[in-house]
Amino acid sequence: MTGKPPLLPDLSTLPDVAEIAQITTWLAEAGLASMDLSNAAGARLRLTVAPSPVTPPPAAPAPAETITATAPYFGHLALRHPLRAEPFAPLGATVRKGDTIALLTLDTLQVPVTAPADGIVAEILGQEGALVGYGAAILSIRP
Numbered sequence: 048m049t050g051k052p053p054l055l056p057d058l059s060t061l062p063d064v065a066e067i068a069q070i071t072t073w074l075a076e077a078g079l080a081s082m083d084l085s086n087a088a089g090a091r092l093r094l095t096v097a098p099s100p101v102t103p104p105p106a107a108p109a110p111a112e113t114i115t116a117t118a119p120y121f122g123h124l125a126l127r128h129p130l131r132a133e134p135f136a137p138l139g140a141t142v143r144k145g146d147t148i149a150l151l152t153l154d155t156l157q158v159p160v161t162a163p164a165d166g167i168v169a170e171i172l173g174q175e176g177a178l179v180g181y182g183a184a185i186l187s188i189r190p
Contacts, residue, residue, distance in 0.1 A: 071096050113169050113187035120158045121180045122151030124173045140168045142188060149173070149185050166190040 074082055074096045081095040118124075126149050127134045136148035142162040149160040166188035173185040 113189050114164045115187050116163050116185045118179045118183040120151050122153040124177050124179050125150040126175050136168045138168055160185050
């Protein structure tokens with residue numbers, strides 16, 4: 048014999064208060080609401096654990112403060128179309144996911160930079176005409 052107490056009490060007699068407390072603790076830890084114990088003589092003991100107080104579900108995680116739109120290629124950054132005066136996405140503008148917010152130009156090639164999410168332009172991070180590499184931050188969007 049190892050000297051360890053048995054996991055369940057001998058049901059030839061009723062369990063004492065300490066044993067009942069241990070069993071109900073195990074029930075609660077296992078997420079169980081009740082347990083029936085019985086012996087060969089027909090004695091039965093039903094233990095029921097009171098449900099824990101209702102707690103509100105955890106709040107949805109707050110969206111990231113801003114989402115950064117990055118360059119999908121390399122080239123010179125154009126924040127406005129070469130034939131237009133107004134910028135694609137000025138500070139404070141509302142953009143939708145997939146909207147063109149800038150262009151990357153390399154010789155005659157023009158690659159659009161698109162908004163990664165719906166939101167409002169919070170900050171212009173890239174500089175007009177700057178040579179930027181793949182993954183460079185262009186602007187940030189507040190969802």
